[in-house]
Amino acid sequence: MKTELLKVRDVARSFYGVHALNGAGFDVRAGSITGLIGPNGAGKTTMFNCISGVIPPESGRIEFDGTDITGWSPDAISRRGLVRTFQIARGFPKLTVLETLLLHGDDQPGERLGIALLRPGRAREREQELTDRAHDIARRLKLDHVIGNLSADLSGGQKKLLEIGRALMGRPKLVLLDEPVAGVNPSLGRDIADRIRELAGPDLSFLVVEHDMEIVAQLCDRVIVMAAGRHLTEGTFDEIMQDRTVQDAYLGRTA
Amino acid sequence: MLSYLLATLTFAGIYGMLALGLNVIWGMTGMINLGLAGYFAVGAYASALLTTAAGLPILVGAAIGIAAAAVTGALTARLTLKLRGDYLAIVTLGFGELIRLIAANEIWLTNGSDGIPGIPGPFRSSLSPLEFNALFAAITVFAVAFCWALTERLRRSPYGRALRAIREDETAAAVAGKKVGAMKVQAFALGAALLGLAGVLYAHFTSYIAPDVFRPLLTIYIFLSLTAGGTGNPTGAVLGAVIVVVILEGSRFAEAILPAMSGAGAAALREITIGVLLIVIMRLRPEGLLAERPPKPLGATR
Numbered sequence: 001m002k003t004e005l006l007k008v009r010d011v012a013r014s015f016y017g018v019h020a021l022n023g024a025g026f027d028v029r030a031g032s033i034t035g036l037i038g039p040n041g042a043g044k045t046t047m048f049n050c051i052s053g054v055i056p057p058e059s060g061r062i063e064f065d066g067t068d069i070t071g072w073s074p075d076a077i078s079r080r081g082l083v084r085t086f087q088i089a090r091g092f093p094k095l096t097v098l099e100t101l102l103l104h105g106d107d108q109p110g111e112r113l114g115i116a117l118l119r120p121g122r123a124r125e126r127e128q129e130l131t132d133r134a135h136d137i138a139r140r141l142k143l144d145h146v147i148g149n150l151s152a153d154l155s156g157g158q159k160k161l162l163e164i165g166r167a168l169m170g171r172p173k174l175v176l177l178d179e180p181v182a183g184v185n186p187s188l189g190r191d192i193a194d195r196i197r198e199l200a201g202p203d204l205s206f207l208v209v210e211h212d213m214e215i216v217a218q219l220c221d222r223v224i225v226m227a228a229g230r231h232l233t234e235g236t237f238d239e240i241m242q243d244r245t246v247q248d249a250y251l252g253r254t255a
Numbered sequence: 256m257l258s259y260l261l262a263t264l265t266f267a268g269i270y271g272m273l274a275l276g277l278n279v280i281w282g283m284t285g286m287i288n289l290g291l292a293g294y295f296a297v298g299a300y301a302s303a304l305l306t307t308a309a310g311l312p313i314l315v316g317a318a319i320g321i322a323a324a325a326v327t328g329a330l331t332a333r334l335t336l337k338l339r340g341d342y343l344a345i346v347t348l349g350f351g352e353l354i355r356l357i358a359a360n361e362i363w364l365t366n367g368s369d370g371i372p373g374i375p376g377p378f379r380s381s382l383s384p385l386e387f388n389a390l391f392a393a394i395t396v397f398a399v400a401f402c403w404a405l406t407e408r409l410r411r412s413p414y415g416r417a418l419r420a421i422r423e424d425e426t427a428a429a430v431a432g433k434k435v436g437a438m439k440v441q442a443f444a445l446g447a448a449l450l451g452l453a454g455v456l457y458a459h460f461t462s463y464i465a466p467d468v469f470r471p472l473l474t475i476y477i478f479l480s481l482t483a484g485g486t487g488n489p490t491g492a493v494l495g496a497v498i499v500v501v502i503l504e505g506s507r508f509a510e511a512i513l514p515a516m517s518g519a520g521a522a523a524l525r526e527i528t529i530g531v532l533l534i535v536i537m538r539l540r541p542e543g544l545l546a547e548r549p550p551k552p553l554g555a556t557r
Contacts, residue, residue, distance in 0.1 A: 054426060078432040086430075092423040094487075095416070096549045103420050104431045108413045111433070113441050116414035117405060123413055150549070170432055 005030040005174055005205055006082070011050055011060030012229075020046040021057070022229035028174065031202040035220035035237070036209045039250050042226040044209045045087065048176050052084040053077040065173055079106065084176035085163040087209075093152035097143055097162060098134055100151055104169035105130035130169070137165045141195060157184040160192060168199065177208045181215050193219045225249065261388035265460055267500040268395035269453050273473075274480045274492035275402050276449030281478075282487040282547075283406075283415060284442040285422030286332070287344040290351030291450055291477055296358060296469040298324040298451025299458040300365060303374045306459075313377055317455045324451020325444045332443030336436050339425075351471060359466040370465025374458050391460050398456065399493060402449055406489045409445075411550040418442055419487070476503070479529060483536045485543030494545060502528050 006028040013021040021043045028034045036044050049055040051062055053074035062070045064082050072080075083104075092100055102108075108130065109115050110123025138144045141161045146154060154162060160180060167175045180196065181189035193215050200206055210216050216223060217237045224234040227249035233240060240246050273291060280288045302320030305311045311319075335346050358365045365371065377394070379387050409415045420428040421435055429435045458464050476499055484495020506525035513521075536544065 052430060054430070074426070074429040075432050075434055078430055083432075084430055086427065090424050090427045092420045092427065094423060094547070094549070095419060099416055099549060102413070103416055103428075103433075106432065110413035111417050113414055113438075113445070116409055116412035120408060120412055127413065166431065 003030045004028065005065055006051070006207070007061075007063040008047070008051065009061045009063075011047070011057045011062065013046055013050055013055065013057050019229050021050065021060075023060070024226060024230050025060070026224045026231050026234065028205060028207050029222070030173075030205055031200075032221045033196065033200050033206045033208060033219055035216045035223040036207055036226065037211070037213075037216060037223060037240075038226035038232070041228075042249075043229040044226055045178065046229075047226070048084055048178055048209060051077075052082065052176060054084075078170060078172075081171070081173040082176070083167040083170055083172040083174075085167050085178055085180065087178040087182065091151040091154075091159060091162065094150060096150055097138065097147045097154070098131070100162060100166055101134035101137060101147075101169050102127070102130050104166040105133065106170045134169065137168050140199070141165050157188045157192070160184055161195070164192070164196065164199075168204075173203065174205045174207065177206055177210075179210055180208065181210065181212055186214075189215055190218065258385045258388050261385075261392040262460075263500065263504050264392045265388070265395045265456075266504075267497045268392070268399045269456050269460075270477065270480060270496035270500050271399045271493040272395075272402060272449055272453035272456065273477045274484065274496040275399070275406055275489055276446045276453065277477050277481050278446075278487065278489055278492040279406055279409070279449065280328075280443055280446035282481060282492065283410060283422065284418045284439060284446075286439065286443060287340065288347045288443075288446070289344050289471070289474055289478075290331070290347035290349070290354075291474040292469040292471060293347075293351035293354035294324045294328055294447040294450035295454040295457070295473070296351075296354045296464075296466075297327050298454030299464050299468075300358060300371070300454075301451075302455045303371045303458045303464055304364070306375050307371060307373060313375060313459060317452075317459070320455040320458075321448050321451045324454065325448035328447020328450075329440050329444035331447075332440040336439065348471065348474075351469070351474060355466050355469045358469065365466075368466055370463055370467075371458075372463045374462045374464065376459045376462055379462070391456075395456055395460075398452065402452070403489050403493055406449075410487075410489065414438075415550070476529075479533055481543075483533055483543055485545035485547060487547030488543070488545050491543050491545035491547075495543070498532075499529065502532065 004027040009025045010023045011021050012023055024043060024047060038044055050057040053072050056071050069077055108126050115122050138147050141164060143158060143161055143165060146158060181192050196206060196219060208219060220237060223237050223240050225232040225240055225246050232249055233243055233245060277291055280286050298320040301323040302316035305316035305319055306313055331350060335343050338346060359368050376387060417433045417438060421438060425435050480495035480499045481492050483498060485491025503525055506521060506528060509521045509524050
């Protein structure tokens with residue numbers, strides 16, 4: 001099982017002359033939890049933005065599940081099965097937890113204006129299926145007791161879990177997690193990591209940006225290291241920790 | 256007096272319709288539209304011109320008036336797709352003024368500031384003024400009830416949920432798989448259609464329109480109505496509009512009650528009353544009298 005689910009090749013993106021990404025590339029294998037680490041400014045978040053379509057890359061090629069998705073819009077990429085979360089839980093404060101989950105459900109005919117206005121009955125059956133799935137996901141993430149609350153009223157940790165939950169609603173093949181445990185206490189952080197491990201499987205892979213090395217060690221099968229907008233090295237967690245170039249990159253020394 | 260009350264009811268309905276339209280565009284989708292008066296004018300002028308100069312039946316004029324406002328709305332939304340917040344507000348404010356200035360200056364088409372007189376009303380010639388006012392009030396109330404039901408249905412639908420998500424965070428809504436651009440254009444067009452319908456009602460009720468009717472002050476009254484009633488909630492939109500019209504009209508009687516007031520003083524009193532009322536409501540109920548509540552889920556919970 002070594003098929004590549006995501007192939008990133010020579011992706012470049014600059015902001016006002018500063019090269020955030022400078023020809024970065026790597027692969028994510030199907031069925032894996034892959035870590036993406038690197039010092040601040042390495043380009044991890046920009047890479048997430050390029051892969052998810054939020055910021056299009058200037059050059060390079062991104063291939064997901066056999067399709068070239070370079071330059072696609074974020075909604076098209078999400079519908080294709082590649083969903084991201086945001087580092088600072090960017091929720092919809094005035095939507096409830098259930099609504100937030102339902103919003104991320106795929107293939108809801110009631111999201112077409114004509115059907116919403118003229119044939120609301122046609123949305124109901126799908127809404128029921130999505131509601132069942134939302135309750136199921138909420139239970140797995142232990143959010144079922146707050147499912148009727150507004151997203152704005154959740155605790156920091158619950159918001160992080162909701163980020164993961166909404167990514168799961170669209171039945172993705174690959175979820176990009178942007179710092180899933182940042183800002184939550186260590187024991188809840190380990191909890192969230194356990195939850196992610198349980199969810200991962202042959203049909204659901206994760207690419208995780210995370211600064212907490214304990215969590216990376218606990219979570220990731222494979223770790224990719226980025227520095228200065230490029231791919232530096234990759235391997236198992238233990239391998240990269242031994243790597244001299246990685247230590248140099250984190251300490252700011254140029255290799 | 257009854258005739259006056261019926262006319263006031265009609266105006267309240269027209270304001271309510273405008274508030275419902277703004278509620279779709281701003282309340283539900285978060286696009287600030289300070290050019291309301293422009294779409295109102297497009298509906299009014301289109302229907303007025305078609306039924307006077309072109310001599311078409313009122314229903315045809317009305318349908319084309321609504322469609323013209325919707326198309327104008329879709330076009331505005333398409334052109335301003337990347338603008339957010341205050342920038343969209345500036346552009347739409349300019350658009351509203353643009354329409355008013357065209358109406359005032361393209362005399363060959365709109366008769367300029369003299370306006371268009373003699374716009375036909377349904378059965379106006381065969382009814383007494385009182386009967387006509389009663390009929391028109393009934394038509395307006397029915398139209399508002401219909402549009403209220405329509406937008407309330409929209410709010411409860413998965414589509415409305417997606418609109419609210421766009422209002423809160425466009426990028427996150429796109430990542431949720433929503434076609435943000437298309438939905439914004441559709442919502443703007445639908446809202447503008449309601450604004451156009453309000454214009455149609457106004458033109459055929461008063462029988463006379465002129466550019467002065469479509470000043471930006473009208474837009475402010477409608478924002479006020481929606482904010483006071485409850486942004487995002489169609490019921491609140493209609494309630495807020497009724498309150499604003501009651502104050503606007505009620506201040507006419509202030510002169511009788513307060514003899515010390517001069518005419519100009521009484522006119523100023525209405526602005527003061529509305530201003531104070533808004534401050535009080537915002538202080539006590541920042542989300543409006545009827546705050547938006549998440550609709551009941553369509554799917555049954557287990």
